[in-house]
Amino acid sequence: MALALHTFATVKDANAALKAAGTRYLGGGTLVIRAANEGDVSVSGLIRSIDPALSAIAIAGGKVSIGASVTMAAIARHPELGILAKAARAVGGPAVRNMATVGGNLFAPAPYGDFAVALLALDAMVGTDDGELPIETFLAGRDGSRAIVTSVSFTPPKADGFRFLKVSRVKPKGVSVLSIAAVLGQAADGTVSSARIALGCMADRPMRAKTAEKALLGRSLTKDGIAPALAAAGEGTSPITDPIATAWYRNEVLPVHLGRLLLS
Amino acid sequence: MAKVPVQFTLNGSEKAEFIDSGTTLLNALRDKIGDTSPKGGCHQGTCGACSVIIDGELRLSCLTLAETCDGAAITTTLGLAEGGVMHPLQRAFLDTFATQCGFCTPGMIMAAKVLLDHTPNPSRDEVIEALSGNICRCTGYEPIIQAVLRAARANSQNAA
Amino acid sequence: MELRKNYFADVRKDDLHEIGQPRPRSDSPGHVTGKTAYFADRSFPGMLHLKMVRSPHHHARIRSIDTSEAEKHPGVVRVLTAKDVPHNVYTILILIQIGPEDETVLADGKVRWKGEAVVAVLAETERAAQEAAAKVRIDYEVLPAVFDMEEALKPGAPLVNEYHGQNYYLYDSGECRKVRFGDVEAGFAGADHILEQSYQSSPIEHAPTETTGCVVAPEGNDRFTCYTNTQAMFFTLDNTSIILQMPGSKLHFVGGTVGGGFGGKVDVIVEPIAILGAKLTGRPVCFIYSREEEMQISSPRAAEKVVIKDGVMTDGRIVARKVTGYTDAGAYSRHSPYGAQKGAGHYPGPYTIPNVWIDTYCVYTNRTPSSAMRGFGVTIGDFALEVQMDKLARLIGMDPLEFRFINAYRDGDMKAHRQPTEGAALIECMQEASRVANWPVAEKYMAMSSYAKGA
Numbered sequence A: 001m002a003l004a005l006h007t008f009a010t011v012k013d014a015n016a017a018l019k020a021a022g023t024r025y026l027g028g029g030t031l032v033i034r035a036a037n038e039g040d041v042s043v044s045g046l047i048r049s050i051d052p053a054l055s056a057i058a059i060a061g062g063k064v065s066i067g068a069s070v071t072m073a074a075i076a077r078h079p080e081l082g083i084l085a086k087a088a089r090a091v092g093g094p095a096v097r098n099m100a101t102v103g104g105n106l107f108a109p110a111p112y113g114d115f116a117v118a119l120l121a122l123d124a125m126v127g128t129d130d131g132e133l134p135i136e137t138f139l140a141g142r143d144g145s146r147a148i149v150t151s152v153s154f155t156p157p158k159a160d161g162f163r164f165l166k167v168s169r170v171k172p173k174g175v176s177v178l179s180i181a182a183v184l185g186q187a188a189d190g191t192v193s194s195a196r197i198a199l200g201c202m203a204d205r206p207m208r209a210k211t212a213e214k215a216l217l218g219r220s221l222t223k224d225g226i227a228p229a230l231a232a233a234g235e236g237t238s239p240i241t242d243p244i245a246t247a248w249y250r251n252e253v254l255p256v257h258l259g260r261l262l263l264s
Numbered sequence B: 001m002a003k004v005p006v007q008f009t010l011n012g013s014e015k016a017e018f019i020d021s022g023t024t025l026l027n028a029l030r031d032k033i034g035d036t037s038p039k040g041g042c043h044q045g046t047c048g049a050c051s052v053i054i055d056g057e058l059r060l061s062c063l064t065l066a067e068t069c070d071g072a073a074i075t076t077t078l079g080l081a082e083g084g085v086m087h088p089l090q091r092a093f094l095d096t097f098a099t100q101c102g103f104c105t106p107g108m109i110m111a112a113k114v115l116l117d118h119t120p121n122p123s124r125d126e127v128i129e130a131l132s133g134n135i136c137r138c139t140g141y142e143p144i145i146q147a148v149l150r151a152a153r154a155n156s157q158n159a160a
Numbered sequence C: 001m002e003l004r005k006n007y008f009a010d011v012r013k014d015d016l017h018e019i020g021q022p023r024p025r026s027d028s029p030g031h032v033t034g035k036t037a038y039f040a041d042r043s044f045p046g047m048l049h050l051k052m053v054r055s056p057h058h059h060a061r062i063r064s065i066d067t068s069e070a071e072k073h074p075g076v077v078r079v080l081t082a083k084d085v086p087h088n089v090y091t092i093l094i095l096i097q098i099g100p101e102d103e104t105v106l107a108d109g110k111v112r113w114k115g116e117a118v119v120a121v122l123a124e125t126e127r128a129a130q131e132a133a134a135k136v137r138i139d140y141e142v143l144p145a146v147f148d149m150e151e152a153l154k155p156g157a158p159l160v161n162e163y164h165g166q167n168y169y170l171y172d173s174g175e176c177r178k179v180r181f182g183d184v185e186a187g188f189a190g191a192d193h194i195l196e197q198s199y200q201s202s203p204i205e206h207a208p209t210e211t212t213g214c215v216v217a218p219e220g221n222d223r224f225t226c227y228t229n230t231q232a233m234f235f236t237l238d239n240t241s242i243i244l245q246m247p248g249s250k251l252h253f254v255g256g257t258v259g260g261g262f263g264g265k266v267d268v269i270v271e272p273i274a275i276l277g278a279k280l281t282g283r284p285v286c287f288i289y290s291r292e293e294e295m296q297i298s299s300p301r302a303a304e305k306v307v308i309k310d311g312v313m314t315d316g317r318i319v320a321r322k323v324t325g326y327t328d329a330g331a332y333s334r335h336s337p338y339g340a341q342k343g344a345g346h347y348p349g350p351y352t353i354p355n356v357w358i359d360t361y362c363v364y365t366n367r368t369p370s371s372a373m374r375g376f377g378v379t380i381g382d383f384a385l386e387v388q389m390d391k392l393a394r395l396i397g398m399d400p401l402e403f404r405f406i407n408a409y410r411d412g413d414m415k416a417h418r419q420p421t422e423g424a425a426l427i428e429c430m431q432e433a434s435r436v437a438n439w440p441v442a443e444k445y446m447a448m449s450s451y452a453k454g455a
Helices: A011-017 A032-037 A072-077 A082-089 A094-099 A114-121 A135-140 A210-216 A223-232 A247-263 B025-033 B088-095 B105-118 B124-130 B142-159 C028-033 C068-072 C092-096 C126-133 C149-153 C184-189 C233-244 C271-281 C291-296 C336-346 C379-395 C400-407 C426-436
Strands: A004-008 A023-025 A045-049 A057-060 A063-067 A125-128 A131-134 A151-154 A162-168 A176-186 A192-200 B003-010 B013-020 B051-054 B057-060 B073-075 C048-054 C060-066 C076-080 C117-123 C137-142 C177-181 C193-201 C213-218 C224-228 C251-254 C285-288 C304-312 C318-330 C356-364
Touching: A004 A011, A011 A045, A072 A082, A072 A094, A082 A114, A082 A162, A094 B057, A094 B105, A114 A135, A114 A162, A114 A176, A114 A192, A125 A135, A131 A135, A162 A247, A176 A247, A192 A210, A210 A223, A223 A247, B003 B025, B013 B025, B025 B051, B051 B105, B057 B105, B088 B105, B088 B142, B088 C028, B105 B124, B105 B142, B105 C028, B124 B142, C048 C126, C048 C271, C060 C117, C068 C076, C068 C126, C076 C126, C076 C271, C092 C233, C117 C126, C117 C271, C149 C318, C149 C356, C177 C336, C184 C304, C184 C318, C193 C379, C213 C271, C224 C233, C224 C271, C233 C251, C233 C271, C271 C285, C304 C379, C318 C336, C318 C379, C336 C356, C336 C379, C379 C400, C400 C426
Parallel strands: A004 A045, A023 A045, B003 B073, C048 C285, C224 C251, C318 C356
Antiparallel strands: A057 A063, A063 A151, A125 A131, A125 A151, A162 A176, A176 A192, B003 B013, B051 B057, B051 B073, C048 C117, C060 C137, C076 C117, C177 C356, C193 C304, C213 C224, C213 C285, C304 C318
């Protein structure tokens, strides 16, 4: 069947249309149109909603809410989303960032999805018309997810509490070897009081480095202090092998880059 | 096959076409309208050869459906020269030998134009960042970077 | 740009008007204005899209092909299999008498590499062609495959290509190209040191920004115009003429504008089948590789393995060099027998060595057929040779650049393949490199010349 686009004013109507077989939601097009161009004939109906709420950014009461259609470029230039700018700029080149959306990045398979890695470290909630889900739960079930993602929301940490690193082989940027995002809380003496570390490319989708997080608690951010966390960084990972890097290589360099991020 | 109407301006002139739903802007421009300056190098959003400017933003026409551009203002490299006189970027690409096979050139010029529209005097790093979504397999990038910097200098001299 | 005129000043008139002067490229105005016409910038009313059904196996027998569902798919105009191709078994270099014909346009009974073309689908739209291609049913019996050149040369290895009968190209000199000069074993026996090392490379894809393809328009008088980005216009025309059993006068090829080639567009792959499609349907046809096809299907530079054994004296002279080179052709010859032969001619490098032994093999494996790419047959060899030169210099404790001055070929030296050296400028190149790289060498080397041995 030929490809056809169906546009709806409301998310509700778009959700209803997505119940039909052979349909897929169209965000910025960087995943869905790419698949169609490459010969994926399983999708014939593209569904989108032009509800303005999907493109809104709301910052109030210590909470940030970003509409699913907001692009990486819009985040990168937003004056109050400075902590996310680095992660947003890590996605693609300028043209891709003008198209790729927050909602789409949640579905991007490794080696893509660097922004979702940041959202995972930030413990974001993923919103649909059915309510909100913790991002970890959402990512685990995303393959079977049919409800349109409408927003992501999170409580921003202190500016110096969020760290992000994307590693690629090409300068200034290329596809990820891996990406790491971390939200760290530190006690008055500098020791780590809380840690959330998220990894990209270390599985088929963003994942938490939970053993490394535990190993950081109560430790100082020094070479010796982080050593147990680096030793545990690879626990539970199953990295992808692709033209950029092998699974073996990704596992080998993960502690190196995690160390650089933690000591930066 | 459902035909859908689409209207937009292309390089300042109005276009109205009936296209097959699901047609990419790249195919609509090339096959329906006859502007073949955007090139299809990968159809994956990786090479940047199809780059066009839509409402002032750089976009990949291979990943953009034409029907989502209804009412938009689209610029392509074919529309840059005015009255037979090349745009300063085109002149600079020519003068710095920034083309070899030429296939990436229209996309490069689009990316560079958006940069200079917003940042008239970019740093070298800003030029590199602006071109980071465009692949050139022949020249090795340096002449292209030099071309953009030269065009920026030419613009600022004209403005002064 | 700086022109150094002190070299060869006595043999050259200093009347260069073009060299050293910037001149605008004739094609650049078209490139920067977006007006240059590449093959895919031509389209014709009623043009059909060709999509290829490819082998998912590295080596398999084809038990059966069922195209009935694909033929019924809406928008499909024609489905082509091997029996539709007039002269289905070909080889590109047959034009210069390098046979045997060993490759199928569309697979017939067997596939020999993963990605080999089996069935061509012609449809009204790209999408319809893709959908129909997914409906072609091919029953394969998977066969053992071989991916390593040395494994392929062992007795009992799976036979990759029956048209050759063995897993190497049979030259008139036997199983390999050979160069024999002096007495290499005597050279080794008299050497102060022996160093044997092996070097190998993986296939390299050209990755041109414009993918391989062509657009064909029937002219209505049984003549066909083919707009193509081939780098080998007349090879393509003549091979198409053979494959389609059609006189060359019926074929009008338009090309010369290539969106990046680097040697990757010298094979005759898309044009014959697209012209056949246009002939059998009477419609214009376009056949353009997807990016994935360009990366996975188009010929890469061959994987190579080079084993170099050198005998060297403590004073810096290389007295014997034995090189065994292996070129991985993949499943079919294309340009690889020529590449391996070029390697034989290129060793032992730009050095004068009295005792030389070269064997270069062109080996068949179940990998993607390799072909031309920028200096194929010599580029990987040069990498190996120059790394070997550095290792030899280190072995005898000599400066690597001075070591090369000692061994550099000069005018009048007899090369291993018995061509006397003339017009060599290696000494002068190294002198200039020494200067600009700020890598000083002893004065006696700066006083040397390519002209006179002993000077």
